[in-house]
Amino acid sequence: EQLAEPAKAHYTSRYACLRPCPMVCPNQGLVQQLGVIRRSRELEGKDTSALSYERAISIIKAYPHTITSWRLTEVSNLSGIGEKMLSKITEYVTHGKIRESRSSPPPHGYSLFLFNLFFHPETIAASARFKSLSEFTTIYGIGATTARKLFDSFGLRTLDDLKEHYASHDPPPHPYWHNRNHSEERRIMTPAPVLSIMAALDLRDDLNEKIPRAEVDLMHDIVMGELGKLRPGCLSTVVGGYRRGKTESNDVDIVITHPTLVSGSDQVKGLGEVLVNRLYEAGLITHVMHLSGFHTPDALRTSHWDTLEKALTVFILPPDALGVGSPRIHRRLDLIFAAPEAYWTAITGWTGSKHFERDLRLWAKVERGMKFDSSGITRRRDSKQYFPRSEQEVFDILGLEWIDPTMRNA
Ligand code: TTP
Ligand code: MN
Ligand code: MN
Structure with a gap:
């Protein structure tokens, strides 16, 4: 059976499985700051917003040039970069930081408390909460939803609070x-x-x-x-x-x-x-x-x-x-x-990465009429199953140009 010509991999593709992406990219600082916002959205259960940050981060990670002001037009044309995201990127390009994700100290001589009170009235409450929720989710088995419940309903703030709480609530381990x-x-x-x-x-x-x-x-x-x-x-x-x-x-x-x-x-x-x-x-x-x-x-x-x-x-x-x-x-x-x-x-x-995997499944389904998961590939129209004998064959069957594992960090 003749397989169709594979789709070309390129950083402008809307599918992460067609965007070659190195581990470290030219825009690491921007990616890091957008990552803080993504994480806080995730911790707050704002999953749709978290996902659009994740998409944008994935696209920026594959972008091969350092983003400067004269590249903003090109960046705004990438799929997955909406108006709101562009304004965050612009803020970063202009000021070297994004205000919302800031964790840097106030200018020398300013009191942190007064600085936050006047310049970022939301920061004090928000960051204490962010800190607690982030800390709670470093415990295996505690996800964002549980972390919020522990914070909101049980009033827990620190890992010591958590230990005390679970000492009386946690069933002992057993076979x-x-x-x-x-x-x-x-x-x-x-x-x-x-x-x-x-x-x-x-x-x-x-x-x-x-x-x-x-x-x-x-x-x-x-x-x-x-x-x-x-x-x-x-x-x-x-x-x-x-x-x-x-x-x-x-x-x-x-x-x-x-x-x-x-x-x-x-x-x-x-x-x-x-x-x-x-x-x-x-x-x-x-x-x-x-x-x-x-x-x-x-x-x-x-x-x-x-x-x-x-x-x-x-x-x-x-x-x-x-x-x-x-x-x-x-x-x-x-x-x-x-x-x-x-x-x-x-x-x-x-x-992986997780985003690469998500788009691999989406690509197979939407663009090739196939179901891909870790246990196999099936063509939807006649349930034909494929048995690839190499990873190259997996890409061939799905109609994708080969991307080396080290370039799958999208
Ligand atoms: P992870 O081990 O969660 O992440 P990672 O190996 O990319 O990075 P690190 O461990 O250093 O944090 O996931 C590995 C791959 O497995 C990733 O491609 C997603 C996939 N995966 C599944 O397919 N099913 C699952 O249930 C899990 C947990 C991961
Ligand atoms: Mn892993
Ligand atoms: Mn794992």
């Missing part, structure tokens, strides 16, 4: 039937405790530490070493921000498959549970936040196309793994299990 509410999924029992909020509070400093690339490599090697003892011959790729070239990651994401079929069926099904239990028994996994497996009768094997088996966990290296006496830091580890035919879509679907 857990994962996914007990999802009837189509297999029930999974693991002895690893779920990460309670109290436990997440204790692990906060660890989990907020960035992971250097060398440690990502070491974690990958150790996980695959254990997996090799359980099921020899597995293949894996570290995906997520690491694959996009981040020097420091917030977690480690690994896609795992096994290339050999045994009597027609793959050797991946149920692997998540076995591996997680082994890593837990070896003292390498301390908590499991989510674990899913799909139980599908062989006659209905289509449903493993819907979602992949995955485990979201907390991992800790064995003692002295980074040198004698080295500190052991708890790390977030995500394991994704893909049947061999879904390996390359899983890798593409988990490399």
Whole structure:
């Protein structure tokens, strides 16, 4: 079957999956300041506004020139940059900052309180709230909605307030039937405790530490070493921000498959549970936040196309793994299990960025009549399924010019 000519990648594309975008762009300062506003919109639950900031940030990150006043007309013509966004950009270009996102101190000799009172009457209240909400969401398991509830309904302001609150509200960690509410999924029992909020509070400093690339490599090697003892011959790729070239990651994401079929069926099904239990028994996994497996009768094997088996966990290296006496830091580890035919879509679907992934799905649907997700590609009109044998093939099938993983930071 002849595939259509792929669409050209260019920074003016309205789809993030067609905008090559480096990790660090020529307009980092502007991107940082718009990011503060985006974050505050997100924390306040203003999702539509947060999304339009996210879009604008994504577009600016791919823009290859430093934005100066004579480039403003061109910038205003980029799709996703509306009038309001243009005024923020103009403010930045003119003053080197955006007033709303300011966190710089007042001029020398001014009292911060009086400065804020006269020049930014909204800042005092707003920033105290922003600070509390931001701090609350550094706890794994607390999102913007919960953070606002803790602030508004329970009057909590600091992490100490939070500790006190959860000391009386948080159920103790216990072994857990994962996914007990999802009837189509297999029930999974693991002895690893779920990460309670109290436990997440204790692990906060660890989990907020960035992971250097060398440690990502070491974690990958150790996980695959254990997996090799359980099921020899597995293949894996570290995906997520690491694959996009981040020097420091917030977690480690690994896609795992096994290339050999045994009597027609793959050797991946149920692997998540076995591996997680082994890593837990070896003292390498301390908590499991989510674990899913799909139980599908062989006659209905289509449903493993819907979602992949995955485990979201907390991992800790064995003692002295980074040198004698080295500190052991708890790390977030995500394991994704893909049947061999879904390996390359899983890798593409988990490399990100989040915005790149969102637009990849949108592009497939709107422009190509296809459904893309990490578990596969399906043509809508006749439900034809594709089995790409490389990431290049994923791009070919979706009619996209190739973009290297390190340029998928849109
Ligand atoms: P993340 O690990 O959340 O983010 P990241 O790897 O880009 O950056 P960092 O970890 O350093 O903060 O997500 C990794 C990729 O996985 C991203 O492309 C989005 C995708 N993803 C899913 O497809 N499903 C999910 O449930 C989650 C959490 C992520
Ligand atoms: Mn990641
Ligand atoms: Mn992750």
